[in-house]
Amino acid sequence: MKSHSNLRERIIKFVKYYFIIILPIVMVLGYITSSNLGYVFLAYGLSVSSFYMLMKIDSIFLSRKKKA
């Protein structure tokens, strides 16, 4: 169980830094390729909020810690 919990923490930590790192990358690439930056931000925001929502569902219903 502890290893699963560690894996969960590592995934969250990884994705957190991943989101921070890709933000300037997609902004720059979006600008270079003349993509619509509004759409890029929208997709990025939806991705972040979806990840947050799913991990919250996980922490509340699946990986919750039992009370001592």
Added chain:
Amino acid sequence: METPPLSPFVFVITFLAVFGLLVAIMPVEFLEASEEYREQNLPTEEYFEAMDLEAYAETLLYWMNETGGKMVQGYLYVVKMDIGGHDCSYEYTKANYSNPYIQLRHYYAVWWLFTDCCYMKWTDANGVDRTTKVGVTNRLTLSDLEASYEDAQPLTAKCKHFQVDVFFDYNETAYSSVEDAWNHHGLMFLLGVEFDQMSTGLNAWNLIGMILFFKMPSIPPPFSYIIGVPIWVCIAWLAFAFIIAVIKALPFT
């Protein structure tokens, strides 16, 4: 009495706030139509009135010729098209075929994953049903087309999902009849979908689905990969955690 935990409420309020903010800043094109109006370099004004074009949200003009589509079964041409956000194909028999007909097929998603199709029914400008049903298909035969052909009067093709007006026309100087135009690849038809029949509006769940399947409009697929991968990671973890939770809940483990 123990104080209930605040985290679910904080979560719900935060989520709704972020979600509402994202919906509020959603570009207006998403709410109305994501498909850009297509302009084609075809001489529509020679055959169709400008009124016919302007009355519709989107129009497509096709010639019935042998380069217009992919032939299947040796006699039927199939041309894929997207009109008003509806995934359709029009299918017509080759010239001088013994039993000429046209059919319009509408493809739609079932449970977001599977694709099904229906054949659209044909009604002429006077409301007369011109559909010839053969098996599961609904066809407009050449004889019905000739019988219902009136200049600048559209036929209506409809299914349970939407309807589209279809104008047929040909160069009356060059061809003597609809059949003559058909057999010499001179028949053309104009599809017009009205504003309230458009299927291009998007909602946030559709957008999340598009991110997941790397199909966000106006964003190159590599960006979609970069942005969508964390959600797939999350889904993989959720599946894993769910299976572990189920295994732990079993009585004999």
